[in-house]
Amino acid sequence: MQECYQPKNRDESLEILEKLKDTMSEKAYDEIESSIWNFAMEDMFLDEEDINNLIDLIDNNVSKDEIVEKLLKSFREED
Numbered sequence: 310m311q312e313c314y315q316p317k318n319r320d321e322s323l324e325i326l327e328k329l330k331d332t333m334s335e336k337a338y339d340e341i342e343s344s345i346w347n348f349a350m351e352d353m354f355l356d357e358e359d360i361n362n363l364i365d366l367i368d369n370n371v372s373k374d375e376i377v378e379k380l381l382k383s384f385r386e387e388d
Contacts, residue, residue, distance in 0.1 A: 313356040313357045313358045314356060314357070315354070315356055316354035316355070316356055317354065318349070318354060319345060319346065319349035319354060321354065322345045322348075322349070322354045322355045322356070322360075323342070323345055325355070325356065325357050325360055326338070326341055326342060326345060326355075326360055329357070329360055329361070329364070332364060333364045333367070333368055334367070334368050336367065336368075337363070337364055337367040337368045340363070340367055341355075341360055341363050341364070341367070344363065362376050362380075
């Protein structure tokens with residue numbers, strides 16, 4: 310799995326979202342922005358990979374099972 314920059318606060322996650330804005334629908338942007346705010350309340354910050362996975366879920370009809378499988382595969386490759 311490729312290492313992503315790990316945001317240290319909500320604003321850095323929002324900057325990543327803004328950078329990727331042209332790759333998603335308005336609906337996806339709004340939903341992901343809301344997720345960023347919600348995760349930040351728990352001191353959790355979405356990185357670029359997290360945001361791309363959410364774009365896939367919302368806009369690209371990729372199932373959560375497919376995303377989990379992709380993540381598991383990438384973890385296995387690291388070993």
